[in-house]
Amino acid sequence: MGWQEIVLLFAGGVLAGCINVLAGGAGFMTFPLLVAAGMSEIEANASNFVALLPANIASLYGYRHELRRPTLMLGPRLVLAGIGGALGSLGLLWLGEASFKSAIPWLLTFSTLAFALAPTIKRWLEHRHNFDGKRWIWLSFLLEFIVYVYGGYFGLGMGVVLLALYAMFGHDDIHEANSIRNATITLITLIAIALFAHAGVIRWL
Template sequence: MTLGELCLLLGGGLTAGAVNAIAGGGSLITFPLLVTLGLPGVAANVSNALSVAPGYVASAVASRPDLAGQGRRIVSIIPTIVVGALCGSGLLLFTPRSVFDFVVPFLLLLAAVMMAFQNRLRALAGRSHPRRSSRQVQVVVFLCGLYGGYFNAAMGLLLIAALALVLDEHLRRIAALKNVFSAVVGMTTVLTYSVFGPVNWAAVAVLAPATVVGGYVGAKTARRIPPEALRWTIVVFAVTVAIVLLVT
């Protein structure tokens, strides 16, 4: 690994950790960066998932004040999201690499669209909704875990939008839940990919500590960071990478 690659990974990890803590979507920075540095699609996805997981944990710890009173809900949902993440990880690892290479540009485009409409998702999260049944909550969380286990990018945005549809909670409390569930998915994929995945441990060794620092700082300073310019930069970056992957 060259000094330039080291600096790119360090900067990408810090930025991705902060973005994940604020609203999700940090993997739209780190996953394309790993692909750009020459990693195959599955290896980049696996290495990225391991790298951003510690940042999710740091964000969850920093979100503790907004988790007050949600302990029972978290305990009831964790098994479902773990099963979803395991199913997604299994799809990634035990289906042909050609399937992932075909699907990933479209997943990147989907993630970019979610990032582009982030404000609308936040507005949706701020509305009042009738309380949904526990079964609907479990189904939604399972599908989010499935997505996160297969392709990590923009999982936080998906969780915010999905949880807002099934829970009548303030955005800050939904974002705190998002951080916890992202951490659960992250740790599940860490355990799975560490054993079965084609991990590039050198990249993980640089990215993981950077996402921890970025995630903790991002969660603490979210209200003071103007995200608009960064958001659209990430959208353009993700769309560009998706188009390159489609035509190559």
């Protein structure tokens, strides 16, 4: 890797870190940069977890006081995130490069549509069915688990989709939603890094 690629990745990483703290979605920037630097798609995906880990930890630390709120139900969410993230990462390693490359457009479409349509779906449910997300915590956990599996497999867009889900199911306070997001994503990131490092698919240099 030449110095041009290093400078490009460094600049992209700094900008992505700022984006990650505010709203998530930094992987949309860092993943194509890693591919452009010469990594295969699966290497870029695995290495992307490492690239975003410092920003995840910084975000988690910044929201450390909000994590004490009992309304977050953080314990069950961390259990689901740990299991889902591990399943997603193991699925990536088992399915391999060809399946991952063919799935990328669909995964990006899923994350983009889920984030874009969540507010509209929430308004429709509230208007037509008097929907109160706080009373449907089991459904929230089920949908979150699906996103956690997706996040362990790919990661891109996981943060923005989770924010949309948290808002739909009663966590309208952006700081509260961000604190849950940062905790679950940091755990998934650590698990993914451990599994990908063991499998040798992370490009450290």
